[in-house]
Amino acid sequence: MIIVVLLILGFTPIAAQPWQICGDPAVSYMSNSTYHANLEHLSTMLTDKATASPYHYANGSVGTAPDIVYGLTLCRGDVNSTTCHACIANASLGAQQLCPYRADVTVFYPTCRLRFSSKNFLHPDNYSLIVDGVVDTMNTTDTTNKEPTLPNWDPGNSESVADITKIISGLLQETAWHAAYDSGAWMFATGRMDVGGGFPSLFSMAQCVPNLSHNDCWSCLHVITYMATDNFAGRQGGRLLALWCNLRYDTVHFYSGDPMVTIMSPVKEIVRSATLLGVPSRKHKRSVIKVVVPVLASIIGLVISIIFIRRRRKKGNGSPDKANVHVKEDDETIVWGLKGRSSDFMLYDFPVVLEATINFSEENKLGQGGFGPVYKGRFPDGLEIAVKRLASHSGQGFTQFKNEVQLIAKLQHTNLVRLLGCCSQEEEKILIYEYLPNKSLDLFIFDETRRPLLCWSRRLAIIEGIAQGLLYLHKHSRLRVIHRDLKASNILLDHDMNPKISDFGLAKIFSINDTEVNTDRIVGTYGYMAPEYASEGLFSIKSDVFSFGVLTLEIVSGKRSSSFHRYGDFINLLGHAWQLWKDEKWLQIVDTALVIECHTSEIMRCVNIALLCVQENAADRPTMSDVIAMITSESMTLPEPRHPAYFYIRVPEEETSMVTDLFSTNDMTMSALGGR
Template sequence: MVIVPILLLLLLPFVGAQWLVCGDSGNYTSNSTYQANLMLLSSTLPNKAVSNTSVFATATVGHAPDIIYALTLCHGDITDASDCESCVAAAFKDAQLSCPYNKEVSTYYDYFMLRFSNHNFLLANSTEDQMKWINLRNTLNFTTGGDSITHLLFMLLNSTAQAAANSSRRFTTSRLGVNIVPTVYCFMQCTPDLTPHDCAACLQVVLKHTLKFLDGAQGGRILGTRCSMRYELYHFYEGVPMLAIPVVNGTTPAPTPATRHNSRKRVLWIIAGVAPLLSILLCVICSVVWTRRRRQGKVNLNDQAATNRPEENELVWRLEEKSSEFTLFDFSEILHATHNFSKENLLGQGGFGPVYKGQLPDGMQIAVKRLASHSGQGFTEFKNEVELIAKLQHNNLVKLLGCCIQGEEKLLVYEYLPNKSLDFFIFERNRTAFIDWNKRRVIIEGIAQGLLYLHKHSWLRIIHRDLKASNILLDQDMNPKISDFGLAKIFSSNDTQGSTKRVVGTYGYMSPEYASEGIYSIKSDVFSFGVLLLEILSGKRNSGFYQYGDFLNLLGYSWQLWEGGTWIELLDASIAKEICTSDARRYINIALMCVQESADDRPTMSDVVAMLNSESGILPEPNHPGYFNLRVSKTHEFFVPCSNNDVTITEEPHGR
């Protein structure tokens, strides 16, 4: 299979429509064996190419260490093969003049290319870089049409790529005319020795680079050793297009006698052009329908995610997200940054997969979440998280730098926060000294502000659904940042709650109505915040099967102390002497108001922020919390709410 290119060279054209890449694999000397082999190659390869009906040839000359591998390919639309022969011969001379004594040179012209090297780049299964890319774009951009032009251009390119991969000579010319832009002409070609599958894979990479580097351009090319692409607003190739997508002008003139005799031929061209277009339009329609149904909660996300091919997902996503503020990283870049996901770079294990520390070439440190294939977070959840975070801007939300998709690999790239997550400090006795009451107060208020932004001040109302200590990351100044939006839900400003049959979340943080009935709302996040607040105050976990007093969870224990007037005993010993009694009572009161069993009784995050910032005033007495009746019995039996929903529960790890 053709290896995905890892090197992209952005070069300006030389005089005479020629582009050269002088390699870095060493030099040869004058009158050396390597030079003699190169001279022999230059005299035999051009003739070998024109002897092939595909006007293509590869060759190997000499023996190590002076062996040379070469490849040349002329465009499939040329009409005189002898022109190709003379051009390739001249290209050898140009290469030696422009890159004197270089052992490796790649050179590209309008109608052919040549590459030679002392490394074997001809092997399809070689781990060596298979393609040297040159990106050349028209300096003018489309000024009208916007996304419509982008989608139409993508349809043309995708149709041309499919046709080229399935043709016997692995090349196709095409044309698309629509009423909103001038006619677009396109050319794509692979080396004929590639299989249809490998040619398609190579051209998929071409399309990816086209969307990234030629976005909005009126013309351009991506030139590679194994495949290439060019599109322009003028007819730059020889002959009529092999794939003609009809012009759409709104009206169709009646046929005249002079054109009627060509009707059959025209029908064949139209069928050849329309078939791929209809296929793509069908995919687009299905995608739109799926998106609308997903937003209405009528489609199983896991089933839908399984229907998408990863490479198609990435290409469509690049189209949709070209104006977003995040970056789609190359997989090779992430591998290098994380030392191939080494154990030394492992930061921890999240709900959907491990998180690694990395460093980009410019020195920036990053955190990479590598989603496990069995994690339950498919393409839908992945895209959901990226699109959400990319649009969220708040000091108490983690900053997304970008993401990466390759095959089954799905990676999220965040800013690196050196102080890990909140649970690293509050649940470990030997670390609680690093997080005094002053720091905890700042963390509590920061989390509250972040949730308030999600619920009220962001572009849409967002419910996190997985707020917990391990999803609160801390920066170098111990400021909190809410992370992990894989389970988040978007509401319109008029919606107040939703429901699902697929209950997902973390044991101990889910509200009773969500765990038992699948009903979620902003009050679900308020419940999770209340649990988290009790954990920060006490230094104890709510999740897991611990015995606190007469209860099997922190909520019941907190309620018992509150009812008995001994709530001061709830405080973590490391902060008990730092916090004044009135503040302690106020914070515990707010926490118990947030975890009340009835969602209607719980405050909003606006109310919570106001109560946290107000040191005066009498707070309402809370009602009993959810799950408060998980009481220890002689037989150690306990009540757990049951549900007919499909429940996915994550238990928090009890140590790191």
């Protein structure tokens, strides 16, 4: 069995059951202290509340700062009150024994989980970023001493791997869906799949913390389901344990009672159109389709998806209610050049935005962008929004603001962030976007605790999604657009971790006949800028291609292409990656958190594509059409890349700090004069 644990905690090796994660040893308490007394009180309170709860769940806090203790506990949905009480009592005692005097501890027992902490991890803002945490993986065999892998699992046979992966993934997603949407407030489901043909029956379980929303539960389960592909590798059993949700499957009937979900055999493909959507509808009829021809299944899935999306749009799901949200008069849309645009786009009154963000409160602040802060907001009809409030000193004046509004209002693509509207009142310039709960890509790939949560399949999907968004901008939109500031912090992630390109304040519209444009004002981000643009002010679609190549290397490696860090003798990631490629040691650049055995050829192709995109000569770089073809066609032979830009820059040991100071603005959007 493989066990994967995801927590908002530091890394600690996990041994046999129970599984514990001990927090930072620097954050501890003394025996017989006030914190210790509050912890004992909290343990008793949680045990009693969870036993009395119909869902066997409890959370709460005891004490006041600085000795306040927060806690959460949940028993498995198939156990009775007596078993639950005993498990939580053991977990409370076990947590203190396994992690002595640690102020932040989480333990997983077979039938319950418990966490206590001096930090308020119970705040609702933590619910949406479900996948916060680290991954710890261990290979074990279960107590029945079965063979470690399922029948016909052959790592060297791609068809065998694909078929079994579909079986496991299908079972887990079906069970997860039932837990999130069909089990009410219980948020617990069990499943069974009888595959047949000598293949053992598979049993599954999914559970969320009951006070999550249905969408957040689905988001949590859906994200960790993707990890099964990389971590389970055809094993006969596996668990994914997270604080807010968990999944498990096995070839033994490990839960009590009959399964709530049964998938009939044989199963080759599970088609669920709503899986493609961030917020699935509970009215959507779940279907398990026995597939004879895989191509037919794909077509059916696509058709269902399109119909479902159109129906959602017709219902106006997620759009502001004009009766509840006051907007600017229609004649002003003519002044803005937006007359006749999508009815979803609105010009909002400032008081409406002020109310939605609770007067731009610090509690609602999501982050600080290059041109000003971004806040989370909520309209009276419940629609969640992201509000970009442009600072008066940001350098982005009304012209740039209007440029971004007019530009994004005309762009519609699944991999571009959706602009809902804007607000302009005197000095206030505000953009209102759809709210994306998983925030930006840089928060995952550059964070030691979250990066392992992005398995290779998810990273590849993100790379391809970004490429599709750029291809739309460069070729398929009504306007030919150069983004000019593509970077990890400008890639937002939706519920299902699908990427959306954002921040079009620096974007430029190209004429169809233009291939290259010269500018006197060079804007963008150091580390992502193409050399011809940084030095001469020349930009084209190949400028975005260069940025895409840098971003792809960052996604594969989990490291910044920045002068904050040295990679070997080189100042940046590009030179280091190129040298490893030449020396046929490219695997050394791959993030160590990735399980690469089943994906070596895919990862190698992405490194090759990235190096082609960052070549010094713009003419040598592929177009985004070429990139998509190279990503999606395994049979296509890729050319050998020439040396990348900035390859010649080496940093002697004694000069490292000087160079770091020189380029200390790497992850900030900059404006500079000096182009020809």
